[in-house]
Amino acid sequence: MPEPPSKLACLTSIKTDFHAGAFPVSFVYSVKKETAMNCKTVLSRLHAYLDGEVPAKLLRQIEEHLSSCPSCRSQVEPIRQVHDIFEGLSVPPLPREFAARVMAKAQREVLFTERKPLFPLDWQPFQWLLDLSAPMRLAACAVVFLACLLGVSMSKELSLSGNPQNLVAQTENIDGFEWFSPTPPASLGSAYLALALVTPGDQSAR
Amino acid sequence: MTDQGGIFKRATDHQLMQAVARGDIDAFNEIVLRYQSLAWKAAYRFLGDAMEAEDAAQESFLNILKTASRYRPTATFRTFIYRILANLCIDRARKKHPDYTDDLSAVSDLSSSPLKDLIEKERQAQIRKALDSLPPNQKAAMILRHYEGLNYAEIAQILGVTPKAVERLIGHARTSLQACLPHLNKN
Numbered sequence: 001m002p003e004p005p006s007k008l009a010c011l012t013s014i015k016t017d018f019h020a021g022a023f024p025v026s027f028v029y030s031v032k033k034e035t036a037m038n039c040k041t042v043l044s045r046l047h048a049y050l051d052g053e054v055p056a057k058l059l060r061q062i063e064e065h066l067s068s069c070p071s072c073r074s075q076v077e078p079i080r081q082v083h084d085i086f087e088g089l090s091v092p093p094l095p096r097e098f099a100a101r102v103m104a105k106a107q108r109e110v111l112f113t114e115r116k117p118l119f120p121l122d123w124q125p126f127q128w129l130l131d132l133s134a135p136m137r138l139a140a141c142a143v144v145f146l147a148c149l150l151g152v153s154m155s156k157e158l159s160l161s162g163n164p165q166n167l168v169a170q171t172e173n174i175d176g177f178e179w180f181s182p183t184p185p186a187s188l189g190s191a192y193l194a195l196a197l198v199t200p201g202d203q204s205a206r
Numbered sequence: 207m208t209d210q211g212g213i214f215k216r217a218t219d220h221q222l223m224q225a226v227a228r229g230d231i232d233a234f235n236e237i238v239l240r241y242q243s244l245a246w247k248a249a250y251r252f253l254g255d256a257m258e259a260e261d262a263a264q265e266s267f268l269n270i271l272k273t274a275s276r277y278r279p280t281a282t283f284r285t286f287i288y289r290i291l292a293n294l295c296i297d298r299a300r301k302k303h304p305d306y307t308d309d310l311s312a313v314s315d316l317s318s319s320p321l322k323d324l325i326e327k328e329r330q331a332q333i334r335k336a337l338d339s340l341p342p343n344q345k346a347a348m349i350l351r352h353y354e355g356l357n358y359a360e361i362a363q364i365l366g367v368t369p370k371a372v373e374r375l376i377g378h379a380r381t382s383l384q385a386c387l388p389h390l391n392k393n
Contacts, residue, residue: 045373046377047373047376047377047380048358048373051351051357051358051376053357053358053369053373078384079380079384081384082380082383082384082387083352085333085383085387086333086337086348086352086353086383087352089251089330089333089334089337089353090330091246091247091250091251092250092256094242094243094246095246095256095260098242098246098260098263098264099235099238099239099242101264102238102242102264102267102268103231103234103235103238105264105268106231106234106267106268106271107231109268
């Protein structure tokens with residue numbers, strides 16, 4: 001008894017025959033149809049199909065399959081019946097004065113009682129920057145950068161130019177009492193100035 | 207709320223929300239008038255209780271007022287309302303256990319005979335019971351699809367999931383409902 005051909009040999013033979021045009025076109029199409037749409041695929045997309053939520057190509061394929069498959073077709077009707085049953089669930093009319101009650105509640109609960117935080121939750125301090133066009137945004141960033149650079153350089157200049165001795169002299173001059181100097185001789189201001197200008201050595205002498 | 211009311215009637219939802227964000231109470235009133243029916247119906251279908259539905263619908267409008275300054279028109283305003291409402295209803299449904307009491311006011315029809323009325327009430331109660339037996343997210347997806355007529359993409363946006371997940375939610379919900387309501391199919 002001859003040994004049966006291997007699986008690989010069978011597939012290679014079919015492939016060769018296919019390329020050689022050994023199979024009729026109708027056979028090739030029927031194989032394609034079978035593999036493209038089987039019952040499992042149809043049933044998995046049946047709800048989407050009934051809701052009109054499948055693309056046109058898939059819709060045609062499902063319809064073709066349903067026309068030739070009684071088993072899948074029998075699944076369609078129960079789903080349609082569920083849809084029909086739920087059409088009958090009634091809703092009572094809108095309660096009277098519904099809008100008026102909402103407005104009253106809104107005024108009571110939201111508009112008057114709401115405590116606004118210091119910064120609102122949606123506070124976006126740099127929103128203005130995001131709203132600008134790209135070149136303007138770049139320009140704004142450049143201005144801010146230059147301002148920072150200028151500030152840093154000025155602060156450096158101040159700290160480097162300040163001689164320690166000069167600084168002491170400046171602080172001695174700025175003691176605040178020179179504001180009282182133009183007071184009339186017998187006034188309260190002049191008396192306070194006289195008291196304040198008394199040095200500790202003078203006090204001990206007294 | 208008089209002169210400006212006329213101006214707001216012609217305004218778009220986005221323009222109204224911008225006015226509400228500036229603190230305009232007339233614009234908010236116009237939003238309530240435009241969407242009160244939609245909010246009420248969706249809340250009632252989800253919760254099945256008139257008192258609770260009114261509370262949820264009112265709360266959804268108050269949430270709109272509170273979040274007006276953060277509103278961005280990325281989706282339709284209807285989707286925005288449904289998202290607020292769905293979140294509120296899902297939270298409420300998770301907190302409370304269903305008691306399956308039917309709201310008789312929903313089906314009062316004086317022209318029908320007492321027997322017909324009774325049968326209809328019983329049918330409504332069974333539908334409500336079946337709907338309440340679904341997990342909250344499946345129930346929300348079903349209501350938004352069946353009653354509000356939204357597509358999968360819109361429902362996905364409202365529930366914060368993918369359209370594929372919505373398809374699965376609706377599929378599971380319908381399968382559960384088919385099992386719950388076999389005898390109603392013939393009616």
